[in-house]
Amino acid sequence: xxxxxxxxxxxxxxxxxxxxxxxxxxxxxxxxxxxxxxxxxxxxxxxxxxxxxxxxxxxxxxxxxxxxxxxxxxxxxxxxxxxxxxxxxxxxxxxxxxxxxxxxxxxxxxxxxxxxxxxxxxxxxxxxxxxxxxxxxxxxxxxxxxxxxxxxxxxxxxxxxxxxxxxxxxxxxxxxxxxxxxxxxxxxxxxxxxxxxxxxxxxxxxxxxxxxxxxxxxxxxxxxxxxxxxx
Numbered sequence: 001x002x003x004x005x006x007x008x009x010x011x012x013x014x015x016x017x018x019x020x021x022x023x024x025x026x027x028x029x030x031x032x033x034x035x036x037x038x039x040x041x042x043x044x045x046x047x048x049x050x051x052x053x054x055x056x057x058x059x060x061x062x063x064x065x066x067x068x069x070x071x072x073x074x075x076x077x078x079x080x081x082x083x084x085x086x087x088x089x090x091x092x093x094x095x096x097x098x099x100x101x102x103x104x105x106x107x108x109x110x111x112x113x114x115x116x117x118x119x120x121x122x123x124x125x126x127x128x129x130x131x132x133x134x135x136x137x138x139x140x141x142x143x144x145x146x147x148x149x150x151x152x153x154x155x156x157x158x159x160x161x162x163x164x165x166x167x168x169x170x171x172x173x174x175x176x177x178x179x180x181x182x183x184x185x186x187x188x189x190x191x192x193x194x195x196x197x198x199x200x201x202x203x204x205x206x207x208x209x210x211x212x213x214x215x216x217x218x219x220x221x222x223x224x225x226x227x228x229x230x231x
Contacts, residue, residue: 028115045103051110187226
């Protein structure tokens with residue numbers, strides 16, 4: 001006999017386990033990259049943080065928004081008290097929020113954890129007001145570290161069989177993939193940004209940004225931002 005409830009319970013546990021493997025936060029340079037982008041392109045209103053984890057993004061951008069809504073598969077300890085938290089399986093569900101809800105919708109280091117990146121971005125766009133911004137960050141597959149790891153190990157660096165990587169990270173996207181997905185979703189003014197922080201291959205050290213080690217080759221993470229068409 002097949003137990004639907006038992007299978008459902010196992011699926012829920014798997015989702016929660018994968019979510020908790022991410023530890024609910026990313027590195028400061030990733031959040032700083034988001035903050036720089038917002039400083040250039042937006043201020044004010046409602047921020048929806050999809051895949052919010054511990055809500056660390058809020059500490060970098062709270063001065064720019066009036067309201068913070070966090071969405072994730074599990075509620076992590078330490079989530080800011082002002083967060084309006086919504087539990088959601090991001091692989092299969094739609095957030096219980098109306099269309100055109102937020103001025104900015106962010107997904108920081110989340111899309112690589114999900115099975116269907118196109119459906120995910122469509123949901124981010126649905127939540128965004130006309131004229132609002134959709135921001136996604138993800139590991140940079142075109143960094144020197146990632147390319148060398150691919151050549152030597154036949155795996156992208158952030159998707160190796162290692163703690164905190166695979167199976168938590170399952171979907172590797174290139175810049176061109178993000179640009180195409182954003183274009184398919186009718187987003188405009190699409191830009192790619194870089195974290196300007198990257199590990200020197202096969203060492204524990206990072207490239208010194210102050211010596212000019214910046215951009216695609218020397219960044220562990222990238223950001224894609226686009227604007228929803230105004231009606």
